[in-house]
Amino acid sequence: MTKHDDDLLGAFIPGPRAVRAPLAAGRLSGRSFAAKDVFDLAGHVTSYGHPDWAASHPAAVATAPVVTALLQAGAALAGKTKTQELAFGLTGENVWHGTPRNPAAPERFPGGSSGGSAAAVAGGAVDFALGTDTGGSVRIPASYCGIFGIRPSHGALSLAGVCALAPSLDTAGWFTRTASLLAGVGEVLLPGGPGDLGGPLLRVEDAWVNAQPEVAEALRPALEKLEQLRGRAIGLRLVPEGIDSVFDHMRMVQAEEAWATLGSWVSAHQPKFGPGVGERLAAARVVDPSDAARGRAFRRAFQARVRPLLAGGAVLVYPTSPCTAPLLSATQPEQDLVRGATLGVTAIAGLCGLPEVTLPAARVRGAPVGLSLVAAAGRDRALLGFACDAAAVLGLSV
Amino acid sequence: MTKHDDDLLGAFIPGPRAVRAPLAAGRLSGRSFAAKDVFDLAGHVTSYGHPDWAASHPAAVATAPVVTALLQAGAALAGKTKTQELAFGLTGENVWHGTPRNPAAPERFPGGSSGGSAAAVAGGAVDFALGTDTGGSVRIPASYCGIFGIRPSHGALSLAGVCALAPSLDTAGWFTRTASLLAGVGEVLLPGGPGDLGGPLLRVEDAWVNAQPEVAEALRPALEKLEQLRGRAIGLRLVPEGIDSVFDHMRMVQAEEAWATLGSWVSAHQPKFGPGVGERLAAARVVDPSDAARGRAFRRAFQARVRPLLAGGAVLVYPTSPCTAPLLSATQPEQDLVRGATLGVTAIAGLCGLPEVTLPAARVRGAPVGLSLVAAAGRDRALLGFACDAAAVLGLSV
Numbered sequence: 001m002t003k004h005d006d007d008l009l010g011a012f013i014p015g016p017r018a019v020r021a022p023l024a025a026g027r028l029s030g031r032s033f034a035a036k037d038v039f040d041l042a043g044h045v046t047s048y049g050h051p052d053w054a055a056s057h058p059a060a061v062a063t064a065p066v067v068t069a070l071l072q073a074g075a076a077l078a079g080k081t082k083t084q085e086l087a088f089g090l091t092g093e094n095v096w097h098g099t100p101r102n103p104a105a106p107e108r109f110p111g112g113s114s115g116g117s118a119a120a121v122a123g124g125a126v127d128f129a130l131g132t133d134t135g136g137s138v139r140i141p142a143s144y145c146g147i148f149g150i151r152p153s154h155g156a157l158s159l160a161g162v163c164a165l166a167p168s169l170d171t172a173g174w175f176t177r178t179a180s181l182l183a184g185v186g187e188v189l190l191p192g193g194p195g196d197l198g199g200p201l202l203r204v205e206d207a208w209v210n211a212q213p214e215v216a217e218a219l220r221p222a223l224e225k226l227e228q229l230r231g232r233a234i235g236l237r238l239v240p241e242g243i244d245s246v247f248d249h250m251r252m253v254q255a256e257e258a259w260a261t262l263g264s265w266v267s268a269h270q271p272k273f274g275p276g277v278g279e280r281l282a283a284a285r286v287v288d289p290s291d292a293a294r295g296r297a298f299r300r301a302f303q304a305r306v307r308p309l310l311a312g313g314a315v316l317v318y319p320t321s322p323c324t325a326p327l328l329s330a331t332q333p334e335q336d337l338v339r340g341a342t343l344g345v346t347a348i349a350g351l352c353g354l355p356e357v358t359l360p361a362a363r364v365r366g367a368p369v370g371l372s373l374v375a376a377a378g379r380d381r382a383l384l385g386f387a388c389d390a391a392a393v394l395g396l397s398v
Numbered sequence: 399m400t401k402h403d404d405d406l407l408g409a410f411i412p413g414p415r416a417v418r419a420p421l422a423a424g425r426l427s428g429r430s431f432a433a434k435d436v437f438d439l440a441g442h443v444t445s446y447g448h449p450d451w452a453a454s455h456p457a458a459v460a461t462a463p464v465v466t467a468l469l470q471a472g473a474a475l476a477g478k479t480k481t482q483e484l485a486f487g488l489t490g491e492n493v494w495h496g497t498p499r500n501p502a503a504p505e506r507f508p509g510g511s512s513g514g515s516a517a518a519v520a521g522g523a524v525d526f527a528l529g530t531d532t533g534g535s536v537r538i539p540a541s542y543c544g545i546f547g548i549r550p551s552h553g554a555l556s557l558a559g560v561c562a563l564a565p566s567l568d569t570a571g572w573f574t575r576t577a578s579l580l581a582g583v584g585e586v587l588l589p590g591g592p593g594d595l596g597g598p599l600l601r602v603e604d605a606w607v608n609a610q611p612e613v614a615e616a617l618r619p620a621l622e623k624l625e626q627l628r629g630r631a632i633g634l635r636l637v638p639e640g641i642d643s644v645f646d647h648m649r650m651v652q653a654e655e656a657w658a659t660l661g662s663w664v665s666a667h668q669p670k671f672g673p674g675v676g677e678r679l680a681a682a683r684v685v686d687p688s689d690a691a692r693g694r695a696f697r698r699a700f701q702a703r704v705r706p707l708l709a710g711g712a713v714l715v716y717p718t719s720p721c722t723a724p725l726l727s728a729t730q731p732e733q734d735l736v737r738g739a740t741l742g743v744t745a746i747a748g749l750c751g752l753p754e755v756t757l758p759a760a761r762v763r764g765a766p767v768g769l770s771l772v773a774a775a776g777r778d779r780a781l782l783g784f785a786c787d788a789a790a791v792l793g794l795s796v
Binding site for chain 1: 457555562659661665697698700751
């Protein structure tokens with residue numbers, strides 16, 4: 001087996017590399033990929049980012065169908081990548097396996113929870129990598145590491161053999177360095193179906209205003225170039241209640257589901273956690289059912305507001321994250337502030353089940369920031385096509 | 399706790415009843431419900447229909463959010479109902495807990511895997527009941543027991559705290575005796591969003607032809623009444639490859655995911671199974687990756703064919719099941735024949751992620767048969783509205 005010694009990025013989980021040759025020739029022949037260590041690979045224990053999880057679960061007897069689909073399409077698996085513990089965080093920190101380095105900004109976090117996958121792609125160790133995204137775990141590390149990433153429509157990819165966090169929000173997505181490969185992987189993994197994006201660009205003011213001024217300013221030229229492609233963007237406010245309110249409700253929905261999913265294991269094993277994760281699980285344990293009900297009611301109303309806007313093929317556009325990656329030296333309260341502001345934005349697509357592509361559109365004092373394109377549920381393929389056009393007009397790697 | 403002695407239907411799992419008072423007043427106040435024993439209830443072990451599963455899992459520390467949502471809307475939980483082992487069958491048989499009686503046709507199977515929930519509703523023990531549906535596990539028992547049932551759009555209801563079988567096909571649904579309550583529960587559980595059904599009725603000939611002649615004949619008057627409501631149905635063939643081919647591909651997709659999901663537990667515990675279930679798991683263990691890849695490719699092409707037909711608000715209409723419930727005396731080969739023919743039809747909505755409502759539209763020599771209405775993904779609420787109109791015109795319980 002390939003040794004781990006060549007992993008200068010710290011992107012892969014410790015130990016011998018989990019590798020697999022392609023199962024057949026196909027449209028991904030010649031491409032290498034990595035999978036976040038939440039995807040089962042037959043014969044390997046899936047760690048879910050925590051040694052206690054690994055110790056309390058047997059080796060998987062089967063491989064997650066999404067991984068098999070990629071092997072069947074010609075891609076070679078080069079290893080499994082680090083995840084924040086239980087995929088429950090946005091920095092990518094992992095106290096057990098070490099935090100992956102951010103190749104685009106080494107003094108900053110790579111983003112998480114799919115930080116190892118983002119680092120492996122950004123650093124050139126593989127051509128593409130699988131992650132999962134519940135509250136932003138593909139979109140945020142893609143934005144932080146300066147690469148392309150997609151959170152598909154909820155339910156678009158099979159989550160069989162994939163660790164769960166909050167099922168009504170969980171998705172599997174992927175990272176690439178080029179727009180065309182982002183679309184190419186989609187050709188293999190996404191469902192078939194209609195969907196055009198002939199509608200206007202909708203500039204989500206809530207997210208532009210929520211972004212740090214320097215982030216919004218850095219991304220504005222990219223927006224203007226997209227307007228040359230698609231016509232003047234229409235500005236709108238999706239959440240008059242404020243982004244904070246989206247975060248508050250999203251947090252309740254996610255926490256209720258996370259405890260329903262992981263509470264039995266956490267209660268039985270009482271594991272120790274790195275910064276933030278244990279606190280979030282402790283909070284999830286005591287969510288008040290009426291707060292969760294208010295969260296679900298907000299989600300229904302929010303879906304009823306947002307989904308019709310996209311039915312005609314419109315595309316939302318806004319900063320993927322309100323800020324650049326936090327410095328590795330950031331305090332926990334500083335990280336929590338970033339997390340709250342970020343989840344309010346990522347929850348737009350998250351709560352509504354919409355596909356979101358993030359483009360590595362700009363830098364702020366050297367640190368990458370992503371620009372997001374969001375479409376109606378089910379229009380993932382059309383969105384990836386638009387992302388290719390957008391990458392061309394923005395001068396990104398097509 | 400309520401005793402089990404009053405369960406003349408054999409619908410509930412053995413032992414003290416799992417009951418819960420409503421958490422608040424709401425639109426389901428005064429209604430009682432049951433939940434298939436795949437939904438977690440804090441403090442209770444979820445059996446998944448098998449004593450070995452129960453013995454190898456701790457009591458749930460949290461309640462499935464879908465159950466909490468119903469309690470929060472005013473409904474009272476009256477107990478947990480029997481499921482076929484690992485929800486992997488369509489007869490409802492359970493050798494460990496006993497097979498629920500079919501109140502509408504006592505000499506026949508109740509259907510499964512959510513057979514306990516269907517029996518509890520059909521027999522009047524509760525007003526509604528939760529089930530899950532991967533390959534037909536709500537729709538088939540609803541059809542067999544002569545009640546209303548819905549399999550919502552894939553992903554519409556949270557599966558947090560719910561046992562998984564094949565995630566890209568798994569859904570949570572429910573049963574009622576009236577169309578209005580079917581819609582009322584949907585008001586509480588379904589996502590918000592647009593969706594009208596102004597399009598034509600589409601008569602899926604493949605499924606009408608696949609049905610036993612007496613079943614098709616019994617349901618034809620109902621179709622004609624719906625045509626009075628919505629105009630003449632357009633006949634079409636969705637699967638020139640034949641229904642058998644849909645079954646073959648569906649089986650591969652489901653088997654690959656079932657083994658990815660349950661293989662580790664099955665391998666570690668080597669449980670004994672009732673008729674059929676063990677054989678299906680054994681087959682799932684040895685699925686050839688290239689067969690699974692063909693299954694996934696078929697699904698993509700099938701979705702690309704079916705989904706555009708429904709984008710304009712059309713409604714598919716066809717017999718829910720090609721036959722009435724098998725007799726309790728049916729041999730295993732007879733049951734397998736029914737299963738294959740049935741899964742080819744239920745896979746239409748299943749593989750495409752579409753919402754399907756079954757109406758108790760007719761009887762064949764006393765045994766109920768359902769008529770299905772299927773709409774575009776996400777239009778569940780509109781579909782439930784149409785089901786209420788349809789129930790009225792068909793003279794069913796509104």
